[in-house]
Amino acid sequence: MNATTMPIPAAPPGLPGAAGLGAAVLRWLCDPRPVAAPAELDSAALGAALQAAIDAKLVCLLADHLLHNRADADLSRAMCSVLGQIVRANALHNRLHYGEAVRIVEVLARRDVPVAVLNGLAYTNLYPPGRLRQFTDIDLLVGAADLDTALDVLAELGFTDQGRGAHTRRRATGDALTPTVSVDITTSLGHTADPAGVRAALARTETSDGPDAGEQLPVLARADALWHTLARLAARSRWSGLADAARLALADPALSREVGAEVPELVRAGWAVLHTHLPDLIPGPPVAGDGPGRGEPAR
Structure with missing residues (x-):
């Protein structure tokens, strides 16, 4: 529907945990500018902050902020060690998923299937240093006419177990940190399911550099x-x-x-x-x- 015929919508209800220290910490983590931490964030409040960050999938950002942007933070050596491990584990998780995505995209390209990586994996470059964006799976956009081909390619590459959705496939990796990788294929975007609009977005894709030299993925x-x-x-x-x-x-x-x-x-x-x-x-x-x-x- 054309937006000219519709009123500008009011803002939806607030985000989960929109008040208190947890919300203050989450706003601090979401703001990409170098801004001061909430004044009430001290050692005694780290438990609440950590809980809020875990629920929001922002724990890696919290770990990095505490390690590098809080000179006044009273962190024990053990706490620093755990925070560092969280960031390193996420980097390994992201690298494994990026490599899997490259493998899938290369095969789809050989089949002349336009594709774009969406959501978490596509946004890791926006979270320096260390690609701190957390995500759980690989989201791929293809045209509706190419959906069956994309699912066939996943099967050929070992993604045979169905995941949460009808177009989600998983495979075991043998990796202790990330034992499975899931791929979710979609034929629509958040703002449009129109096949013509999706094709146009696929025609405008750009490339995003990966964590390793020479690796690139198509992104919106x-x-x-x-x-x-x-x-x-x-x-x-x-x-x-x-x-x-x-x-x-x-x-x-x-x-x-x-x-x-x-x-x-x-x-x-x-x-x-x-x-x-x-x-x-x-x-x-x-x-x-x-x-x-x-x-x-x-x-």
């Missing part, structure tokens, strides 16, 4: 990724989604201009969530114009 163009992330944030408000949206918006100031008629309703709703929780960070809604979701590739 920055504007497409922002719209997708904002729509997902509107549909399900999560702190990790808030962090993704903030980093995508700040990475390109041109994405933060005056809203136009072509911005889908869910994108505007997601922007409202983002601005509600980080009001001093994001100046305005995303640019419209000839952006993603219009059905034609950018020229």
